[in-house]
Amino acid sequence: MLMTYVLAAEEEHNPVLPLPSEIALGLVAFGILLFILWKYVVPRFEKLYEERAEKIEGGIEKAEKAQAEAEQARQQFNAQLAEARTEAAKIRDDARLEAERIRDELRAEAEAEAARIVANGEAQLQAQKAQIIAELRSELGRNSVELASRIVGESLEDEARRKGTVDRFIAELDTTGARN
């Protein structure tokens, strides 16, 4: 038993002392791994990370752009709407003015027409009146003379006398007519 320990101690390597071959191999092996990771693996993953970040940022940017566009469109729409409203108001005002103008014109026209018709009628009436008066006057003269000649029994052939009588009568008639 004791012999084993002695023998073992003789051939055993002190575990705290490194073997040069292992240091060298560890360094080389790690170096190869480090090179592979540094040269191939890490760049690939970093590229992926960048792509991912870009994609997310791109998405956000796109959304922001769309939002801005929508906002712009909204403002444009609002502006157009306001413009249309003012235009409509203007058109309405114009129409009202126009209507008023047309109404005034029509009224004036109608009034003028009415005046004209009234004037016409009056003129016609005057003419008819004059005519009737003239007719009546001549007829009245004849009738009066005839009646008078019948009553008197004498022919008022005397021109001058007849004329004077008739005229006197008419003048009397006129004064009574005017009084009435």
Next chain:
Amino acid sequence: MIAGRENRKEPSLGALVLAQGGDFVPPGVGDFFLPPIVGGVTKPMVLVVLSVVIVAAFFLIASRNLKVVPGKLQYAAESVYDFGRNNIARDQIGSADFRPFVPLILALFTFILVNNLFGIIPLIQFPTFSHIGFPLALSLLVVYPVYHIAGFRRHGFTGYLKNQLFPAGAPKPIYLLLTPIEFFQKFVMNPITLAIRVFAAMFAGHLILLVFTLAGSYLLLEASAVLKPVSLISWAFAILMTFVEALIQVIQAYVFAVLSAGYIGMALAEDH
């Protein structure tokens, strides 16, 4: 493992006889230094090369055709990459400077992780980093120069030394004490503790698994009939310890990468 143990005892006829006679030989340092497989090639050497092949193949195949929306393999690779890149490198070094160090931190983490996990993978069952040569190669010849060179490049020679050895904000007499401590820690101890931490954890863990496994088989084969069932308890502990080991192996790989990144971050920082 068993074959190795027998091989180790081959030169000593006395030991072989004793072992056959039924004495329990506890596992020791010898179990970590098995004779070469062929020529000068030993098991840990093969495993280190295998780990490089595994990690490189995993990342190369998974990253062959990366898509913005990942598949299963890409998702797995991306999770590991993301962990090394964001959780270790970026957190420790800072988002301004971490990018050039991502390959180094990722390589450290995955390389150590796979080599540690070899300790519990059936048939392989040997944590490569229980041989101090491997962690020492990484800490002393990779991490140590990287963080000091990064610091010298960033702050200039005297600027970096002043930054590292005379931390701002201490009263003047304190520097008599502080500066030697800072120097000893940053220029001497850091790479050594970095290597020893993972080495010791792997060494001890493997030893514990050996003890429970070998004790179990010894109890089953050599002990008296009453004690034979105890071997089951021993093996149950071996299985339990395997799970604990899995946790420790992952943590040690993480710690190594985090500390490496932390040293780089401290070297680059303006003041700390």
